[in-house]
Amino acid sequence: MIGISILGSTGSIGLNTLDVIARNRVRFRVVALTANNSDERLAEQCLEWQPEFAVMADAEAAERLQQRLQNTGLATTVLAGSDGLEHVAALPQVDYVMAAIVGAAGLLPTLAAAQAGKRVLLANKEALVMSGQLLIDAIREHDGELLPIDSEHNAIFQAMPPHHTAGLDQAGVRRILLTGSGGPFRIRPLDSFHNISPAEACAHPNWKMGRKISVDSATMMNKGLELIEACWLFATGPERVEVLIHPQSVIHSMVEYSDGSVLAQLGNPDMRTPIAHAMAWPERIDAGVTALDLVKIAKLSFEAPDTERFPCLRLGFEAAQAGGTASVHLNAANEIAVAAFLEEKLCFTDIPRVIEHTLEAHSVSPIHDINTVLVADEVARATATAYIASLH
Numbered sequence: 258m259i260g261i262s263i264l265g266s267t268g269s270i271g272l273n274t275l276d277v278i279a280r281n282r283v284r285f286r287v288v289a290l291t292a293n294n295s296d297e298r299l300a301e302q303c304l305e306w307q308p309e310f311a312v313m314a315d316a317e318a319a320e321r322l323q324q325r326l327q328n329t330g331l332a333t334t335v336l337a338g339s340d341g342l343e344h345v346a347a348l349p350q351v352d353y354v355m356a357a358i359v360g361a362a363g364l365l366p367t368l369a370a371a372q373a374g375k376r377v378l379l380a381n382k383e384a385l386v387m388s389g390q391l392l393i394d395a396i397r398e399h400d401g402e403l404l405p406i407d408s409e410h411n412a413i414f415q416a417m418p419p420h421h422t423a424g425l426d427q428a429g430v431r432r433i434l435l436t437g438s439g440g441p442f443r444i445r446p447l448d449s450f451h452n453i454s455p456a457e458a459c460a461h462p463n464w465k466m467g468r469k470i471s472v473d474s475a476t477m478m479n480k481g482l483e484l485i486e487a488c489w490l491f492a493t494g495p496e497r498v499e500v501l502i503h504p505q506s507v508i509h510s511m512v513e514y515s516d517g518s519v520l521a522q523l524g525n526p527d528m529r530t531p532i533a534h535a536m537a538w539p540e541r542i543d544a545g546v547t548a549l550d551l552v553k554i555a556k557l558s559f560e561a562p563d564t565e566r567f568p569c570l571r572l573g574f575e576a577a578q579a580g581g582t583a584s585v586h587l588n589a590a591n592e593i594a595v596a597a598f599l600e601e602k603l604c605f606t607d608i609p610r611v612i613e614h615t616l617e618a619h620s621v622s623p624i625h626d627i628n629t630v631l632v633a634d635e636v637a638r639a640t641a642t643a644y645i646a647s648l649h
């Protein structure tokens with residue numbers, strides 16, 4: 258049996274992962290479940306899955322979870338904080354770690370999984386955007402595996418030849434075509450963008466996801482982060498990754514070869530497909546996903562992205578080109594801006610302004626160690642927070 262720790266088990270990706278495991282109980286065993294502060298939901302999951310460990314990032318929530326599990330007869334050990342998350346990411350009885358925490362909070366536990374030589378199932382794109390080469394090197398040095406859960410990168414992985422990690426030229430690949438739906442505001446009149454509410458931004462046409470990534474999809478910062486993610490996963494520069502708008506979200510991305518062949522991965526927009534793919538790879542297992550009905554879908558369309566409408570996409574490309582700590586600044590400013598927008602303290606059109614200001618305020622330095630990343634993250638958060646305060 259394959260032992261698995263699910264970091265962020267109460268979230269959208271976490272729930273989809275448990276759904277795939279429920280269909281494949283003979284193959285996988287849940288060793289650890291974790292969440293931020295939702296102790297009630299984690300307690301319910303513990304009763305169902307009986308993990309050896311349950312971790313709450315929030316210490317008070319961990320105490321509440323401990324109380325909830327008392328007298329249940331469960332032998333689940335409750336841990337707290339980032340130390341607890343790193344601990345369950347590195348346990349010897351764990352083979353796979355589903356990295357599905359949202360944002361920078363997932364960075365250290367994801368790195369811990371890589372340093373322990375695990376198969377890292379990477380949904381937490383922010384961790385790779387921030388740490389870049391550090392995470393890639395940790396996987397290589399400790400003989401781990403890094404399999405993408407993000408649907409686009411999972412599609413690219415599926416369309417790549419087996420030995421693609423040495424770079425696109427060696428793989429005979431000319432370009433990566435990174436598709437995106439364009440989000441909920443692809444055709445909304447631009448002059449109404451300043452009125453966009455959190456509820457509108459979170460109503461994605463094709464995917465049901467957590468609130469942060471939903472806003473990222475609405476600003477298209479998600480595609481900017483994914484561009485950077487693709488560069489690290491497939492050892493290329495941003496100039497060989499072309500973003501393509503495909504509103505139906507049926508093709509999840511494509512790989513163009515030097516002979517002109519283009520390979521695509523298709524499927525219904527259901528995260529259980531990439532989750533099941535990465536969990537079973539190189540085999541295939543049931544994911545509970547309905548068959549693709551191409552006759553019903555009838556039409557697949559494509560457009561070039563509009564960076565005037567979506568400046569976050571341009572900012573993502575610029576950070577990818579700049580390298581070093583630029584991606585850390587980009588990610589940190591975005592997290593602060595999105596949180597402020599969700600709290601209705603910032604309007605939608607100010608999200609890219611906060612990020613651009615933060616990127617301009619800091620010079621880029623190379624990343625040699627994790628401390629450089631953590632410091633760059635902290636200073637960028639402070640800059641973005643101060644800028645938001647100055648807008649009022």
Ligand code: NAD
Pocket residue numbers: 264265266267268269270271291292293294295314356357358359360362363380381382383406407408464465466467468469470528
């Ligand atoms: P979500 O908000 O639904 O869930 C986030 C999970 O992380 C929850 O379990 C939450 O308790 C936990 N968490 C939040 N803050 C934390 C903290 N500070 N410390 C520890 N744990 C914390 O998010 P999601 O939609 O499941 O996305 C998770 C990750 O997967 C993100 O990085 C996202 O970009 C990526 N992703 C999601 C989807 C999707 O369809 N939802 C698709 C592709 C990639």
Ligand code: MG
Pocket residue numbers: 407408409483
């Ligand atoms: Mg994606």
